[in-house]
Amino acid sequence: MSKSIDFLPVILAGGSGTRFWPRSRRARAKQVLALDGERSMIQQTVERLKPLSGPNHTWVITNEFLAQEIADQLKGVPSSQIIQEPVARNTAPACGLAAFLVERENPDAVLGVFPSDHVIADEPRFLKALQKGIQLAAAGDNMVVLGIEPTRPETGYGYIETGDFAKDDSALHVRRFTEKPNLNRAQEFVAAGNYYWNSGMFIWSARTLANAVREHLPETAPLLEKIAAAYGTPQFDQVFRELYPKCENISVDYAILEPRSAKGEHLSNLYCLPAEFSWNDLGSxxxxxxxxxxxxxxxxxxxxxxxxxxxxxxxxxxxxxxxxxxxxxxxxxxxxxxxxxxxxxxxxxxxxxxxxxxxxxxxxxxxxxxxx
Incomplete structure (x- = not known):
């Protein structure tokens, strides 16, 4: 990967993990539990990204219940980069806030958005896929989603319909996103052969994502920009608590990716990078x-x-x-x-x-x- 590209992971860690009750609680949610080994899910997430970006360049978006536990577990992540949402507002405001925070200092930086609670094997292949995605995201106003080849007609995941290969024959143009289909549609998607599970892992430059939020969430974007402008000042907490609850409660998929894909696969600059690594979303x-x-x-x-x-x-x-x-x-x-x-x-x-x-x-x- 070119050294001129700054890659900053953004870890989404605000969920409560209620489906893992009674082990998971508000202050001990799924992402801070060690469900499949010695280290917690979020520790594994940060560790696997280290070859591309160290913890000191990592941002975490979480909530007030989990922030201290996450800080204790992630010693290398600066406390100023562990952002505590005052209320939950889904993934679009969380991703958007990260974009506006980074855009102020480094608009060309490439952000990788990662859920904090996934299991990934074949880490060398994972890193190789990320490197391709980072290069593509840095090459223009491009958005990249890592797609997982479906192994069953799963109704709990979103699906990505893909079209032609991009110029480098590694990424596919995206035709459409479909959220959590019923069983019949899921069976059709798997049989079609050009659908992938939406992994929830996205790659884009800070500028690209910030501009997309401005375009598709015109009422939320100014609020996030004001919050970002207050970052590092004594007024930050007050501004955050006052403005963030006014942001639209919507996922990044619905807010940005679906309307972007509606432009048509060769106009949207939206790409799916098929993953060749083992992936599991431990959801229950x-x-x-x-x-x-x-x-x-x-x-x-x-x-x-x-x-x-x-x-x-x-x-x-x-x-x-x-x-x-x-x-x-x-x-x-x-x-x-x-x-x-x-x-x-x-x-x-x-x-x-x-x-x-x-x-x-x-x-x-x-x-x-x-x-x-």
Missing amino acids: WASLYEYQMETRLRGDGDGNVAETEGHTALEAANNYVYSPKKFVALVGVEDLVIVDTEDALLIARRDHSQDVGKIVKELGLSGRTDLI
Whole structure:
């Protein structure tokens, strides 16, 4: 990669991770948990980017509940670059704010936007794909999304319809984005062969993204610019808290990428870079179970994945158990998720694990904020 290109990662870490309750809480959300190893998800995210950009050049957008834990975990990231959203406003304002902050000092810098909670294997291939994306983003008013070749008709992901290859035969023009289709459409997309999962990883220059926010979010852009102008001053916190809640609550996909793709694939400067690395969006206990089974990190001969002091299973199969301080006995049960923490116990069918977030809402309505 050319040394003249400044590459700055922007890590989105504001989610609450409610589908991993009861391990995840407001101050211990999914991204700060070690779900698949010794290091937390956000630590792994920053570590894999180090060959291209060190932690001192990394920005993190999070919330007030997680900021201190993230600062403790990411010692190399300057505290001034861990931005605490006063309220959640989805990914478009978060990405836009990062763009306006960087644009003031370095408009040509290339920003890479990364969720804080993905699992990526084949890191050399990941870095190679990023290098291609950085070069493409730096070459003009280009937007690059890393696309994942679908392995199943997943209804929980967004899809990217691609067209012709760009000039270098590595990136594809984007025709259209489709958010979370129903099963029939997802099956059609997989069969078509020119659709990719939207990984949520984007690459663009600070100027390109800032101008896109100005174009597609004309009411939000001035608010973000005023917040960015106050950065580094004593008034920053007050301005941030006053103006950010007024920003539109919308994802970067809906706000910028979909209207940009509507211009037509050869006019939008929007590209999909197919990924050749292993990727997993750990979105639920069921997906964590499946990932650990696929990678053989854990699992007995009956398909039980157990993170426990020990376990035994009698006529029990395909269960996920987390109980690090207890011995667990499974008898005659199948396809369960069992998660035991100091103050809560979750028992759910694996195929209902996407609904765990509803429990958190119920706890809030019933006043049990001590469990959230």
